[in-house]
Amino acid sequence: MKKLTVYILLLLVYCGCAQGQGGGFAPVPKPAGGEQVATFGGGCFWSMNEALSELKGVSKVVSGYAGGGKANPSYEDVCSENTGHAEVVQVYYDPKVISFATLVRGFLSAHNPTEMNYQGPDRGTSYRTIAFYRTPEERAIIQEEIKKVNASKHYSDPVVTEVVPFKAFYAAEQYHQGYYRLHPESGYIQAVSVPKVEKFRKAMHAELKSEFQK
Numbered sequence: 216m217k218k219l220t221v222y223i224l225l226l227l228v229y230c231g232c233a234q235g236q237g238g239g240f241a242p243v244p245k246p247a248g249g250e251q252v253a254t255f256g257g258g259c260f261w262s263m264n265e266a267l268s269e270l271k272g273v274s275k276v277v278s279g280y281a282g283g284g285k286a287n288p289s290y291e292d293v294c295s296e297n298t299g300h301a302e303v304v305q306v307y308y309d310p311k312v313i314s315f316a317t318l319v320r321g322f323l324s325a326h327n328p329t330e331m332n333y334q335g336p337d338r339g340t341s342y343r344t345i346a347f348y349r350t351p352e353e354r355a356i357i358q359e360e361i362k363k364v365n366a367s368k369h370y371s372d373p374v375v376t377e378v379v380p381f382k383a384f385y386a387a388e389q390y391h392q393g394y395y396r397l398h399p400e401s402g403y404i405q406a407v408s409v410p411k412v413e414k415f416r417k418a419m420h421a422e423l424k425s426e427f428q429k
Contacts, residue, residue, distance in 0.1 A: 232259030232302075232337050232403060240287075241277060241386040244307065250274065251310050253318050254281055254347040254384055256303035257326030257376075258334025262408035263304045265395035266325040266415040269427045272312030277305045278394075279386040282345055282377075287385055296339045303345070305384050315353055317422055319360040322346065324418035325411065328364065329372040335407055344374075347381035354378060 246252055257263050260278040268276040280288050283299030293300045306318060326334055328344045348354040361374045394401075395408055416427060 232261060232342075232407075239389055241279075241389045241392050243277065243279070243305070243384065243386045244275065246307055247274065249309060249311070250307050251315070252349075253306045253308065253315060253353075254303055254381055255306070255319075255322040256282065256301035256343065256345040257322060257328065258302070258330075258342045258344075258411075259337050259408070260302040260304050260387065260391065261394045261404065262411040263322075263325050264393070265408070266412050266419075267304060267306050267318070267321055269412075269416070269423050270308075270313055270318070270321055270419065271422055271424050272309045273306055273318075274309065275307045277307075277384075277386050278391045279303055279305060279384050281305075281347060281381070281384045282379065286383070290388055290391070293341050294339075296341060299340070300385075301341055301343050301345050302387075303347075303384070305386075313422070316356050316360060319346065319357050320363075321415070321419050321422065323360060323364055323374070323376070325415045327370070328361070328374040328376045329370045331375045335411075343377065345377040345379065347379060349381045354380075 264276045264278045267273060280293050280300040281303045282301045285292060285298040288298045288300055292298050326344060332340050332343045334342050346357045348357055357378050361376060364374050395404060398404055416423060420428060
């Protein structure tokens with residue numbers, strides 16, 4: 216009970232992932248030669264960005280917005296829950312080092328894919344679990360990985376991740392990029408993000424870059 220009380224107080228004090236700070240938007244990089252891109256959303260993008268960036272073969276991860284109808288939305292637009300966008304990350308990776316299937320497995324391990332329209336303390340459709348595909352092959356891979364999670368009975372409830380065709384990605388404001396590493400003192404990072412990343416590291420240990428294989 217004491218731990219739960221401390222956790223709730225931290226959430227109340229630090230307001231969670233919805234801390235707006237203004238600032239310009241980050242650029243959307245073009246893939247380097249031989250690179251491919253994947254886009255996933257699973258709650259606040261701070262922890263998802265950190266988790267997937269730790270995988271071997273991933274060169275960079277950009278936090279942003281996708282899945283909605285408004286072009287170039289701001290964080291405040293998305294938080295209004297009126298744009299249809301979800302908080303997502305765009306992953307740049309070398310398919311010779313890491314497969315799309317492994318990325319999907321990492322994505323499913325970096326959050327709770329059975330929670331619809333929320334992740335932990337964050338509530339709303341902008342925090343929904345969502346995976347985008349760019350080809351029919353990617354769609355089939357996502358569905359197969361979801362089937363594996365369901366068959367494993369790791370969760371008591373079925374996976375509710377949306378599987379939808381990719382249309383557009385908009386990079387989030389610059390202050391959101393790399394937020395996990397830049398603000399380790401944040402109450403939200405310590406209370407919510409760190410446990411999610413640590414869980415991810417255990418699940419994906421063999422696929423992590425050497426500096427994260429502790």
